[in-house]
Amino acid sequence: MEQTPVAHVLIFPFPAQGHVNSMLKLAELLCFSGLYVTFLNTKHYHKRLLRFTDAETRFESFPKFRFQTITDGLPDDHSRSVSYIKDLITGIESVQPAFRELMISNNLNSDNWPPVTCTIIDGLIAFFMDVSKELGIPSISFRTTSACYLWSCFCYQNLTEAGEFPFADNDMDKLISCVPGMQGFLRRRDLPSFYRIKELNDPFLKLAVTQTINSTRASATILNTFEDLEGPILSEMRPHFPKIYTLGPLHAHLSSRRTNSFAPSDSSNSLWEVDRSCMTWLDSQPLKSVVYVSFGSIALMTRNEMLEFWHGLVNSGKRFLWVIRPDSVKDNDQKSQIPTELTEGTKDRGYMVGWCPQEQVLVHPAVGGFLTHSGWNSTLESIIAGLPMVCWPVMGDQQINSRFVSQVWKIGLDMKDVCDRLTVEKMVNDLMENKRDELARSMDEISQMAKKSVSEGGTSWCNLEELIEDIKSMKLQV
Structure with a gap:
């Protein structure tokens, strides 16, 4: 009897922390189902993944999983910082011939591995789906952003x-x-940041809109969200998009499948070196007394903005844990003096690190609120942790996320387009005291809905089961 071809998924994220992180979580979820999974990462980001995480040893427990790498089209000495995002986009776009060669070569079929029967490609690089289509391989678009952002682009x-x-x-x-x-x-x-430009041919506007439209040509779309959170917007989208699978929050979904709990793992997909000393500091702080401050993996601020935040945090009188990446301040002069009141105020009540284990920090009993850039991964992690937010969006989807957080879901406060010490101080005090109970009630309700969605029988749980069955059936189309 002829043997039935085996389902083999290739996953390809855009080379950025938030994209690699969430798509690795999806890869691990698919591994639990017994599918063959190839995770295609750029060489530069794969080196960072191996350097700063346990991803290699973690995935060794899945014999049907493997990493593959491809160039990102940039020279080795390129900084690849967000300041050069145009270079990143141009570089990765130039890799299409190399991707095609990889797909038709024997490299992906060697070592007794079956041919690729489905690709899951980051919607920000939807142009790679053209190669899949040319080779007759079904392709699914994965969007790492919120549904409300995607709909506003559409x-x-x-x-x-x-x-x-x-x-x-x-x-x-x-x-x-x-x-x-x-x-x-x-x-x-509140529209995504690229809508603020004056020119219709702006490259970032064109990329966001074009790749969103291109995503609708996929066999299906995967979103890291859940029905109870974005149901009304998903209803608007469904007539225009191929089948949509809502699987989020992915980090909690993965924890639920791993251990039947929502406690975050000690494992990390961070592309930055994690400083765990902050966990020891948090252990010594009172219950719900600390504001956690982080603006994500790519957002930038000016030195003046950094100082305004710092003054506001110190003047609020609240304890704070602040993540400041080494490259996060655009015009930082290391030799410039930091005002004495800031260093003294931080010594008394603050702690600052270059990067931290965010999922663990958010659920720490000492943390009572989150001052965030409103990146989608951070927003979902805050929802699962049940932590109200103050939102200071910087770019991309963050502006519209923060509007939904404050105005629709009512689980946080929106501070967009403002950065002065008095506003920071007021927002922090509202978060931790004045509006704490009101925000906590809304957040508790949405947090419980999120956990239900990724528990057995929940919408995201069932959608993953359906996705896996659909991927298995796709092998018949090759």
């Missing part, structure tokens, strides 16, 4: 046809009327 044509974009004046509080499901609360300033 509605670009609505905005231009209605004359709502480009903006005719500087009134950033003017309501946007032509993004279905968001009328009445979405302002200009």
Whole structure:
């Protein structure tokens, strides 16, 4: 009897911390199902993954999993910082011929591995799906952002046809009327950051819109969200997108499948060196007394913005744990003096590190609130931890995420487009005292819904089961 081909998934993320992190979690979830999984990473980011994490040893427990690498199209000495994101995009776009060669070579079929029967490609690099299509391999788009962000990108044509974009004046509080499901609360300033440009041919605007449209040509779309959180927006999207699988929050889904609990693992997918000394410091702090501050893996701030945040945190009188990446301050002069009141205030109540184990920090009993850039991974991690947020969005999807956090879900406060010490001080005090109970009630309700979604029988749990069965059936289409 002829043997049935075996399902083999190739996963390819955009080379950035948040993208690699969430797609590795998806890879591990698929490994539990017994699928063959190849994770294709760029050589530069794979070296960092091996250097700073236990990913290699962690995945050794899955005999049907392997890492593969590909160039990112940039020279070895390139910094690959967010300041050069245009280079990153241009570089990875140039890799399409190398990707095609990899897909048709025997490298992916060697060592008794079956041929690739399905690709899951980051929607930010949806142009790689053209290669899959050419080779007759079904391709699924994975979007690491929120559904509300994706929908606002998809509605670009609505905005231009209605004359709502480009903006005719500087009134950033003017309501946007032509993004279905968001009328009445979405302002200009809440649209993704690239909508603030004046030129329609801006490369970042074109990338976001084009790749969103390209994603709709996939066999299906995977989103790291859950139905109870973004159901109304998902309902708007479904007539326009291929089948949508909501599997999130992925980090909690993975914990649920691993150990039947939501406690974060000690394992990490960080591309930065983790400083765990902050956990010891947190152990010595009172219950719910610490504000955790982190602006993610790529967001940048000016030195003046850093000092305003620092003054606001110290002046609030609250304890704080602040993650400041070595490359996070754009114009930082290491020789410039830090005001004495900041160093003294931090000595008394603060702790600062270059990077930390965020999932563990958020669930630590000493942490009572999160001052965040509103990246989607951070937002979902805060929801699972049940921690209300103050949002200071910087770029991309963060602006619209923060509006939903504050106005729709009511689990945080929005501080976008403002950065002065008085506002920081007020927002921190509102988060930790004045509005604490009100925010906590909303957050507790949504946090419980999130946990239910990734528990056995929940919507995200069942959607993953359906995705796996659909991937198995895709082998028949090759």
